[in-house]
Amino acid sequence: MSSSDLVAIVVTTIVFGSIYGLVSIGMTLIYGTLRILDMSQGSMVMVGGFVGWGILTVATWNPVVALLAAFAVTFVLGVFTELISVQPLMSRRGEIDFEMVTFITTFAVAIVLANLALQIFGPFQKNVPPIIHGGISIQGVHLDYHSMLMAVTSILLMIGLGLFLSRTRWGFAIRAVAQDLDAARLMGVPVGKLYPLTMGLASALAGVGGVFLGALYFASPTAGDLPLLTALIVVIFGGLGSLKGTLYAAYIIGFIQALAIVLVGTTWSLPILYGVILLVLVFRPYGLFGNPSEARL
Amino acid sequence: MSDIAPILDVRGLTAGYGDTMVVRDLSLRVQPGRCVVIIGPNGHGKSTLLRAVSGLMKPFAGEVWFDGERIDGEQAEAIALRGMVHIPQGDGLFADMTVEDNLLMGSFPKASWKDRQATIERVYDLFPIVRDKREQRARTLSGGERRLVGLGRGLMREGSILLIDEPSLGLAPVMIDNVYGAIRSIVDADRTVLLVEENFTHIGEVADEVHVLETGSIVRSGSLEELMADRTVVETYLGVL
Numbered sequence: 001m002s003s004s005d006l007v008a009i010v011v012t013t014i015v016f017g018s019i020y021g022l023v024s025i026g027m028t029l030i031y032g033t034l035r036i037l038d039m040s041q042g043s044m045v046m047v048g049g050f051v052g053w054g055i056l057t058v059a060t061w062n063p064v065v066a067l068l069a070a071f072a073v074t075f076v077l078g079v080f081t082e083l084i085s086v087q088p089l090m091s092r093r094g095e096i097d098f099e100m101v102t103f104i105t106t107f108a109v110a111i112v113l114a115n116l117a118l119q120i121f122g123p124f125q126k127n128v129p130p131i132i133h134g135g136i137s138i139q140g141v142h143l144d145y146h147s148m149l150m151a152v153t154s155i156l157l158m159i160g161l162g163l164f165l166s167r168t169r170w171g172f173a174i175r176a177v178a179q180d181l182d183a184a185r186l187m188g189v190p191v192g193k194l195y196p197l198t199m200g201l202a203s204a205l206a207g208v209g210g211v212f213l214g215a216l217y218f219a220s221p222t223a224g225d226l227p228l229l230t231a232l233i234v235v236i237f238g239g240l241g242s243l244k245g246t247l248y249a250a251y252i253i254g255f256i257q258a259l260a261i262v263l264v265g266t267t268w269s270l271p272i273l274y275g276v277i278l279l280v281l282v283f284r285p286y287g288l289f290g291n292p293s294e295a296r297l
Numbered sequence: 298m299s300d301i302a303p304i305l306d307v308r309g310l311t312a313g314y315g316d317t318m319v320v321r322d323l324s325l326r327v328q329p330g331r332c333v334v335i336i337g338p339n340g341h342g343k344s345t346l347l348r349a350v351s352g353l354m355k356p357f358a359g360e361v362w363f364d365g366e367r368i369d370g371e372q373a374e375a376i377a378l379r380g381m382v383h384i385p386q387g388d389g390l391f392a393d394m395t396v397e398d399n400l401l402m403g404s405f406p407k408a409s410w411k412d413r414q415a416t417i418e419r420v421y422d423l424f425p426i427v428r429d430k431r432e433q434r435a436r437t438l439s440g441g442e443r444r445l446v447g448l449g450r451g452l453m454r455e456g457s458i459l460l461i462d463e464p465s466l467g468l469a470p471v472m473i474d475n476v477y478g479a480i481r482s483i484v485d486a487d488r489t490v491l492l493v494e495e496n497f498t499h500i501g502e503v504a505d506e507v508h509v510l511e512t513g514s515i516v517r518s519g520s521l522e523e524l525m526a527d528r529t530v531v532e533t534y535l536g537v538l
Contacts, residue, residue: 169410176391176402182353183389187405188377188454 001263004139009258011138015147017254018154022209023227024234024246025158026202032178032241033198035099039107040081042228044074044203046117048210049219053126063131063211067153070207078203081109082196090195110224117221128214150212157205158247164201165243174198178241206231237277239290249288253277302365304329304458304489305350310359310369312342312349313513318357319345321513327458332490334500334521337510343493344386346510347460350491351383352376364457378406382456386463388447392436396427396446399435403453413453420449424479441472448479458489465496477502497521 023045030038048070055066085105089098130146137143165171173194176184185191209227210219217223238249256276260269280288305327313319320342327333337343349356352373361369368376377383390399400420404413421428427449430442438446444464451459464480465473477499484490484503493510494500500507501521509517509530517530524530 169405169407172398172402173405175394175398176405179391179393180389182373183385183391184402185353185373186351186377186383186385186389187402188374189405190374192372 004141005262007139008141008262009255011141011143012258012261013251013255015151015254016257017251018151018158019209019212020230020234020254021158021247021250022154023206023213024231024238024250025161025243026205027231027235028238028241028243028246029161029174029202030199031235032243033174034086034102034195035241036086036102036106037099037232037240038081038199038202039103039228040078040085040109040113041203041206041231042224042226043110043113044078044206044224045210045213045227046219046221046224047074047077047113048207049128049214049223050117050121050126050210051207052211052214053128053219056129056131057127066131066211067208070211071204074207074210075200075204077113077207079196079200081106081203082199085109086195086199087192090192110228114221114224121219121221123221125218125220126214128211128219130215131212146212146215150216153208153212157208161201161205162243170194170197233274233277235287237280237287239287242287242289245287245289252288301328303327303362304364305491306360306362307346307350308360308362310346310349310356310361312345312354312356312359314345314354319513320349320356322359323510323514325508325515327489327491329457329489330487331505332484332492332503334504334507335491335493335510335515336497336500336507337493337495339495341510342513343495343510344462345513347383347385347462347491347493351381351460353383353385380455380457381460382451382454382458383460384447384451384462384464386466388443390435390438390443390446390450392434394435395431396433396435396438397431399446400427400431400450400453403450406454409454416453420452423452423482424449426475439472441468441475444468444472444476445479448476448483452483456488458491459483461490461492463494464492465494465499473499 027038027041030036051070051073052066055061055069056063085108086102089096089101130144131149132145135142135144165175173184173189176187177189177191177194181191213227214223234249234253235246237253238245253273256273257269260272264272303326307323307325310323311318311321323346335343348354350361352371356369359369360367363379363381368379391402400417401413404410404416409416424445426442427445430438435443435446461480464476468476481502504521507519507521507524508515517524
């Protein structure tokens, strides 16, 4: 393996791993806290992409505005999604299969959002410009600034989320609810407010990811499908509900993909990746860092 | 005592699960600064009573008044913010959080959060063993240590009453002594306590009044001395002391 191969593997791992982490960590946050596999998370990536397109391409405003706007819009959308697809079912948690029903209701929200995007923006892909143009060459490997910024922003947001969860009052509350709902209520945690906040926060992270991904792939009504699939794979591979597992899984998947791309070629990267994941899950059905009884924040 | 307004006034409470009534038409008053103990066998409604009072379950009938306001039917989180501290059976610790983070969660209400560092130092002074374990995850603690952390967490906010559910359950005798030492220090500080226990052995150190619960109803009440003087109670409920 040449030194340029090594650089390519390291750089691709960091870039892929970071964006996988960003679009997946919200799903973990939601599953860990609410016990919901939120199928609307991919839609938040899609909406983030359209916000990016609207602000960068149509309005030609500053990219920082695009990132902030995507965060704000998808935060509100996440709160709204919780209020219409999860909150009404909370009081019936004991009498229904809550995980399955909310899987379906959040999936329904995803379908509605995709069709709304289709109605508003049409079926054609929209071009989203990179946040920063240009790039550099390291050992013959080209690296664009946009991808570097995407990796750095993802890492910073994930660190920010970690600090929020470990240092702030509401972060404590989210972790507490994830571990023991009744005990958290006895501490005075208003779960009726906490759940929308959690879904808003998770959706906002996916939304920011959407602005970056929009520039890599385009904004379109179906732009959330692949990120949703990726997020599902990452969170299951890492162990449902485990933040640590999600982060490790994101970078391990990024690494496997990078290794396959450099050594075998792009065509084989996904089959190899899914083959490895399949093997791991056969031997560890609860993922790398999950366990049969629990996987918590 | 009776002319002092009670902190907690339970009137004709009936509660249970599904179609099963566990607590039946139970009335109980807890005056400020008193330690009221409810004794009863397993499965006779002690925990259900506390859960219905603290809002973890909705009563079928009856009223619960706390600090002069009716609270039955309110959510547990709202009742907690009113100043009721419920330390549930099994402690309700957050297993993957450190001991210190568990204690800090006890200060979740906004007013308590501001003073959390000063309060945690007071709790550490009261329970030095908890200070020693503060970096440990709750899941790694022994049963007795968990119980002390649960009590400490209950002291992390200004509460008008502490509901303590079977603090001796599953503990070795020496650890029960430690836990009851901690409860005595809480009672000595004039905190109001409603405690439920299956075991009479240790409550003499803390109880101002005792009620005996059988199949969801209070069947005897009085001081521990009064109950101990009642041969029927001793033979029926206390067994061999």
